[in-house]
Amino acid sequence: MTMRRGFVDIDETQIHYRISRPAKPTGKRPLVLFHGSPASSITILPVIDRFAKTRTVIAPDTIGQGQSGAPAKDDLSMTEVAEYAWRAIDPLTKDLGPVDLYGYHTGAAIAAEIAIAHPDRVKKVILDGVKAEPVAWAKDYVASLDKRKSIDQEGTQFFKAFNDQRNVFLFWPPHQKSAANARRTGLPSADYLHDAVVDGLAGLRTSHIAYKAAFSYAADKRLPLLKAPTLLTASKLDMLYAEMPYASKLIPHAAVKPHPHETLATTGTKEEVDDLVKMMSDWLDS
Numbered sequence: 001m002t003m004r005r006g007f008v009d010i011d012e013t014q015i016h017y018r019i020s021r022p023a024k025p026t027g028k029r030p031l032v033l034f035h036g037s038p039a040s041s042i043t044i045l046p047v048i049d050r051f052a053k054t055r056t057v058i059a060p061d062t063i064g065q066g067q068s069g070a071p072a073k074d075d076l077s078m079t080e081v082a083e084y085a086w087r088a089i090d091p092l093t094k095d096l097g098p099v100d101l102y103g104y105h106t107g108a109a110i111a112a113e114i115a116i117a118h119p120d121r122v123k124k125v126i127l128d129g130v131k132a133e134p135v136a137w138a139k140d141y142v143a144s145l146d147k148r149k150s151i152d153q154e155g156t157q158f159f160k161a162f163n164d165q166r167n168v169f170l171f172w173p174p175h176q177k178s179a180a181n182a183r184r185t186g187l188p189s190a191d192y193l194h195d196a197v198v199d200g201l202a203g204l205r206t207s208h209i210a211y212k213a214a215f216s217y218a219a220d221k222r223l224p225l226l227k228a229p230t231l232l233t234a235s236k237l238d239m240l241y242a243e244m245p246y247a248s249k250l251i252p253h254a255a256v257k258p259h260p261h262e263t264l265a266t267t268g269t270k271e272e273v274d275d276l277v278k279m280m281s282d283w284l285d286s
Contacts, residue, residue: 003052008060008088013069015088017041017060020052028055028285029123030099032089034107035059036129037214038145038164038207040066040199043192044104047265050277056096060088062106064206066199071209078217081210082113089114090121098123100284105129105240106214115228124284126231127254129240132219132247137173142215144175145208157204165196169267172239185237188266223250230254231283236262255283 002021007014018041031051035041041048041059051057061068063076063084071084093099100123103111108130115122147164150157167174169188171181187193200207232254234241241258248256259265260279261272268276 003049008091010084010087012072012084013063015060015063015069015084016067017058017088017092018048019056019058019092020048021056022053026054030056030058030093030096031284032093032099032101032111033057033059034085034101034103034110035062035066036105036107037062037211038065038200038203039196040068040203042066042195042199043266044107045195046268046273047102047277050273051102051281054281058089058092060085061199061203062110062210064209065203066207067202070206074209076209076213078109078213078222079113079117081213082110083117085110086114086118093121100124100126102126102128102280103130105131106210109214109217109219109222112223112226115230116222116225119227122228124229124231125226126233126280126284127247129234129238130219130223130232130243130247131214131217131240132223132243132250135173137176138215141173141175142212145211147204147208151204157201161200161204162193162197165193165200183237183239185264186267188264192266219247220250223247226251227253231280232256233259233280235259235264237264257283 004019007016035044040061048057048059063071101111108127111125115125150160169185171177172183230251232244232247234244248254260275263272265273265276
């Protein structure tokens with residue numbers, strides 16, 4: 001199993017991706033994984049590494065986030081975000097047959113939109129913490145996402161990038177830092193925070209674009225169009241765990257299986273992540 005990184009040219013920009021293959025062919029379908037916002041595929045490395053033991057995995061950085069280039073405009077729909085991702089993935093997978101998709105948070109919406117648009121190429125879909133219900137505070141939170149004004153000669157952007165990555169584990173929504181909004185997830189490792197902050201800085205000027213699209217995603221209209229076999233999952237400590245029942249009404253054919261442990265994959269032990277990936281792999285292979 002060897003991790004490689006690369007870029008795919010699309011008309012507007014370049015999309016960065018990570019790819020890993022098992023040491024020997026296993027006959028299992030390739031899996032494409034999409035991360036949450038505002039981050040990069042480095043934040044789901046524990047899941048990527050476990051899946052790559054048994055199948056080829058490809059994990060792109062969302063357009064405008066991580067090491068991927070910026071989109072040509074500041075306002076995108078989730079359909080557009082997903083189509084940019086698919087245009088990068090298509091040349092990497094078109095000779096491999098049907099693929100499975102996994103998406104976390106923003107990545108779940110991307111995976112759903114790709115499956116809706118390209119049903120002939122997508123076999124199964126895992127939505128890990130899909131944003132399905134509107135929330136009253138969304139407008140205020142979206143207004144706080146654009147960090148371009150934090151870039152100054154005092155290095156304010158470096159402090160904000162770190163605090164933004166840390167605070168999402170401490171509060172939800174992270175712009176409302178009160179006891180009522182405190183989470184009990186605990187912090188991830190220092191190495192995780194470092195890697196997430198570095199990639200967050202790389203996309204600081206444009207990471208808000210896809211994140212905004214996720215909060216304006218019309219899940220009630222789009223998710224019912226998803227026809228591929230779908231697994232809805234989330235950790236009990238995930239802020240979107242409570243939305244699974246609503247999402248399951250939008251996708252009546254979906255299977256619903258919470259994570260086997262309440263901890264997040266980003267804060268879980270090796271054994272907990274192994275159990276999570278086994279649960280999802282068993283469903284993909286069933």
